[in-house]
Amino acid sequence: MDNISSIDKIDRITRIISHPLYQEQYKLLQDAEENRSFCNHTMGHFLDVARIMYIYNLEENAQLSKELIYAAALLHDIGRYEQIVYKTPHHIAGARIAGIILRDCDFSKEDMLRVQNAIAGHREAMEKQDRLSEYLYRADKLSRNCFLCKASSECNWSEEKKNSYISY
Numbered sequence: 431m432d433n434i435s436s437i438d439k440i441d442r443i444t445r446i447i448s449h450p451l452y453q454e455q456y457k458l459l460q461d462a463e464e465n466r467s468f469c470n471h472t473m474g475h476f477l478d479v480a481r482i483m484y485i486y487n488l489e490e491n492a493q494l495s496k497e498l499i500y501a502a503a504l505l506h507d508i509g510r511y512e513q514i515v516y517k518t519p520h521h522i523a524g525a526r527i528a529g530i531i532l533r534d535c536d537f538s539k540e541d542m543l544r545v546q547n548a549i550a551g552h553r554e555a556m557e558k559q560d561r562l563s564e565y566l567y568r569a570d571k572l573s574r575n576c577f578l579c580k581a582s583s584e585c586n587w588s589e590e591k592k593n594s595y596i597s598y
């Protein structure tokens with residue numbers, strides 16, 4: 431992400447991942463998970479989630495803003511480092527960190543709250559009021575290739591939650 435500062439016209443999604451707090455937390459997280467045997471929380475995961483959410487959006491004609499989808503997906507696990515180090519559940523830490531970054535990137539209060547709500551609810555299967563929250567939950571789960579995972583037997587996901595085959 432080093433060459434981002436050279437982009438002339440910076441959109442709000444680029445501003446999110448260029449934000450000093452995002453960059454700091456992302457780097458700390460990558461370093462902390464370097465030797466993790468379970469799924470990592472990388473830019474690859476965040477973009478997989480964003481793109482699956484956008485597919486749901488198209489398939490179900492939900493008309494969600496692409497920008498909000500990407501904002502939610504890019505930020506949803508940004509609290510993972512706090513969970514590793516301070517034991518703060520990452521959906522709570524992530525919602526708080528997202529609020530700071532979204533405000534600094536000029537998102538409206540309403541959009542900020544929607545993204546924060548989606549992040550705060552992304553670990554629970556409970557019914558979602560907002561499609562943004564529902565899609566984040568579903569895409570986050572679908573993005574994981576459990577059928578290929580060597581650590582699957584030690585993973586704390588239930589068997590029902592795991593993607594033991596390619597779902598399409």
Ligand SMILES: [Fe+2]
Nearest residue numbers: 506507520552
């Ligand atoms: Fe998560």
Ligand SMILES: [Fe+2]
Nearest residue numbers: 475506507570
């Ligand atoms: Fe995730």
